Amino acid sequence: MSTLCQDRSSRWQDIENGLQFIQSTLPYPGTQERYEVFIQDLVKNLFGEGNDVFNEGEWMRSIEMYTEALSIAEYADSEDISVPTGTLEKLYANRAAAYLNIGLHDEALVDCEKALQLNEGNHRALYRKARALKELGRHKEAYEAVAKCSLAVPQDPNVIRLTQDLAKMLGLKIRKAYVRSKVRVYCLTDHDKPMGMALGMPDVTPLPAIVDLAKNPLADTHEFKQACSNCYVKTVLDFTLYTEEHKCKKDILLGRIKNQQDKSWKLIRPRPTKSQYVGPYYICKDVAIGEGCRYPGHCTFAYCQEEIDVWSLERKGFICRDFLFDPFGPTSKINLTVPKILQEHHGIFMFLCGVCFDHKPRIISKTNKDNPSLCSHPVTKHAFEDQKCLVHILRENTVRYSKIRPYSPQNQMDICRHEVRYGCVREDECFYAHSLIELKVWMMQHQLGITPENIVHEANRFWNMEAGSQGSLQFTTPLKRFGPPNLKMQFVCGQCWRNGQVSEADKNKKYCTAKARHSWSKDKRVVLVSSIERKKWTTIRPLPTKKPIPSQFEICMHVSTGKKCQYIGNCTFAHSTEERDLWTYMKENNIPDMEQLYEHWLQSQKPGWSEEASNSAIKENGKQIHMPTDYAEEVAGNHCWLCGKNCNSDRQWQQHITSEKHREKVFNSEDDQNCWQYRFPTGTFRVCERYLKGTCTEEELCKLAHGNEELKEWTERREFLLMKLAKARKDHLIAPNDNDFGKYSFLLKDIK
Numbered sequence: 001m002s003t004l005c006q007d008r009s010s011r012w013q014d015i016e017n018g019l020q021f022i023q024s025t026l027p028y029p030g031t032q033e034r035y036e037v038f039i040q041d042l043v044k045n046l047f048g049e050g051n052d053v054f055n056e057g058e059w060m061r062s063i064e065m066y067t068e069a070l071s072i073a074e075y076a077d078s079e080d081i082s083v084p085t086g087t088l089e090k091l092y093a094n095r096a097a098a099y100l101n102i103g104l105h106d107e108a109l110v111d112c113e114k115a116l117q118l119n120e121g122n123h124r125a126l127y128r129k130a131r132a133l134k135e136l137g138r139h140k141e142a143y144e145a146v147a148k149c150s151l152a153v154p155q156d157p158n159v160i161r162l163t164q165d166l167a168k169m170l171g172l173k174i175r176k177a178y179v180r181s182k183v184r185v186y187c188l189t190d191h192d193k194p195m196g197m198a199l200g201m202p203d204v205t206p207l208p209a210i211v212d213l214a215k216n217p218l219a220d221t222h223e224f225k226q227a228c229s230n231c232y233v234k235t236v237l238d239f240t241l242y243t244e245e246h247k248c249k250k251d252i253l254l255g256r257i258k259n260q261q262d263k264s265w266k267l268i269r270p271r272p273t274k275s276q277y278v279g280p281y282y283i284c285k286d287v288a289i290g291e292g293c294r295y296p297g298h299c300t301f302a303y304c305q306e307e308i309d310v311w312s313l314e315r316k317g318f319i320c321r322d323f324l325f326d327p328f329g330p331t332s333k334i335n336l337t338v339p340k341i342l343q344e345h346h347g348i349f350m351f352l353c354g355v356c357f358d359h360k361p362r363i364i365s366k367t368n369k370d371n372p373s374l375c376s377h378p379v380t381k382h383a384f385e386d387q388k389c390l391v392h393i394l395r396e397n398t399v400r401y402s403k404i405r406p407y408s409p410q411n412q413m414d415i416c417r418h419e420v421r422y423g424c425v426r427e428d429e430c431f432y433a434h435s436l437i438e439l440k441v442w443m444m445q446h447q448l449g450i451t452p453e454n455i456v457h458e459a460n461r462f463w464n465m466e467a468g469s470q471g472s473l474q475f476t477t478p479l480k481r482f483g484p485p486n487l488k489m490q491f492v493c494g495q496c497w498r499n500g501q502v503s504e505a506d507k508n509k510k511y512c513t514a515k516a517r518h519s520w521s522k523d524k525r526v527v528l529v530s531s532i533e534r535k536k537w538t539t540i541r542p543l544p545t546k547k548p549i550p551s552q553f554e555i556c557m558h559v560s561t562g563k564k565c566q567y568i569g570n571c572t573f574a575h576s577t578e579e580r581d582l583w584t585y586m587k588e589n590n591i592p593d594m595e596q597l598y599e600h601w602l603q604s605q606k607p608g609w610s611e612e613a614s615n616s617a618i619k620e621n622g623k624q625i626h627m628p629t630d631y632a633e634e635v636a637g638n639h640c641w642l643c644g645k646n647c648n649s650d651r652q653w654q655q656h657i658t659s660e661k662h663r664e665k666v667f668n669s670e671d672d673q674n675c676w677q678y679r680f681p682t683g684t685f686r687v688c689e690r691y692l693k694g695t696c697t698e699e700e701l702c703k704l705a706h707g708n709e710e711l712k713e714w715t716e717r718r719e720f721l722l723m724k725l726a727k728a729r730k731d732h733l734i735a736p737n738d739n740d741f742g743k744y745s746f747l748l749k750d751i752k
Helices: 002-023 032-055 059-078 085-101 105-118 123-135 139-152 157-170 305-316 338-345 417-421 436-448 452-476 494-498 577-588 594-605 609-616 650-657 660-667 689-693 708-730 742-748
Strands: 222-227 232-234 239-241 252-257 348-353 388-395 399-404 412-415 487-493 525-531 538-540 638-640 645-647
Touching: 002 032, 002 059, 032 059, 032 085, 059 085, 085 105, 085 123, 105 123, 123 139, 123 157, 139 157, 252 305, 338 436, 338 452, 348 452, 388 436, 388 452, 399 436, 412 436, 487 494, 487 577, 487 594, 494 525, 525 577, 525 594, 538 577, 638 650, 645 650, 660 708, 660 742
Parallel strands: none
Antiparallel strands: 222 252, 232 239, 348 388, 388 399, 487 525, 525 538, 638 645
């Protein structure tokens, strides 16, 4: 026994040394013949180690060993070094067995096909192919595969049993055929085994740790086609595909579901990636009722079922749009990188104190300014290096922190359905990803083996390069003129302007430049314009909200005669020629309010300022709040992950968690609105008898459920809201003695 352990330890040492050399750039210190022997021995050692861990029941570990061996074999082929075909055949067949034992039937089928391409008489690959096809519901193909297997091993009991099961499924009467042959009989165990090793089923059934993006998982149910704007033309009601020969750009993806009455090709748009929405996709309501979408080009809802199918798999990383045109696709892999993730999802990766981040309620703290080895918490200074955690920070309307937990082989490559809806109670113990960005990082770490430190380094490097490229463009690209050609424009502090002082915003767009340091928010700044003729700064009021907007704006008759406007309220006539010209410019350029005017003006002053301003100044109810990421050194305080608000004192925190806006976010979100079909529960969970008799006249005002379906949804919705309330209480986002939740107070009552 000790000799076996010693041999295996020596083999593992050879594997580590071999892999380390393969990953280095050093030349092999020997002849070409010795180099070939070295590569072949490395593949055999990985194959042997995979068999041993397979025998011990470590399915995922065996898959990693077989995959590494196949990768080395592919590398050897590029170096004109041949690995024996028999070894490759066994690697694919054994990895298929491992996939079957953990329930990955698609991957098992692919490996069986590859093994049979090398040796079409491999009865183990045929048997495993039949099992995979049976589990996938493709019974006819499974029967054909097991029939070929029975010719090689006619007396194997498992092959006979599988043949009979498939025959019953297909409704066939199969006669037992005994084929006399001198072929040696190999007995396959109940659980299948690689080359004579007994196995059992695993306790946990993980999802695929290796995602082959070159395989099309929709090949059996969908058809895909390439087109361009010349051959796929929009008509009055729909699109029409023209098949005349032309020079097609093939920049549009079309799809349709097989075996459907509707044979028309549907447009599959690029998946929307602006929002962090991770729930199920839905059909646009306008499209569902047969009308045109009110937000063409910006709608984040799907227009057809084909789009939902592609988007869902694309978001999980199980599909690549580039390979949808070929059901088998090339064998190359699409690797995720830090720049690719940041280009799609934006934001930045950085380290925060893990203890503070996991605290209830959450606390955001970076490294201490005076002592970088500690976190910046003012009281409990934790050891930062020992407790740090990787976090993705995204600044939109609020600041969103997404924790990236350490990657391990047990991780499931899918998003946790509980976290999406009401928050996962298992938290860090959950094997599923808790955000789309975490899923992408896990996939990247599995493919590249990149460490969290390297992720942060690559992210900083990427944004530094982006900033450098934008900086160079600022010198080469002239600034775009914004506003009417005869007007100059600037935004100043309203409080200072009323005192006769002109103060603009500071560089952080948080305060004005006056000594008083007035807050720079949308309700405290005003726009001034100056015409070339008058050369005098004039205040401009907001664009009138009167509907419909007049075709042209006129000067107020009181102002035109040199008097003060006598209208009580907001006069919809311009009070100066400058105001009239700017209002006209805003109407013609679809700028509805001063906030968007400010954003466009910032962008014209310096490219990139618009996003910087909107991100650095997070606003709530028109008031400016300060987020911890606005500063290099954060002031540690309680952070509400629902609202993206940071509170620097207990009093401020209590005010926030008892506010109506926060309470509404605890129970409701934009993603939940599309999940329910009926009315909001009234608190009385009974079916209206008058409705069943057809005599209920209260309609929407009735406090009873109108039918069993509505009552069932009310019950489900109550359980769903209770889950959200429990999660909020656990994270201390609800005051302990707070039991008044307005329309949600029925949750605290028992169902009668």
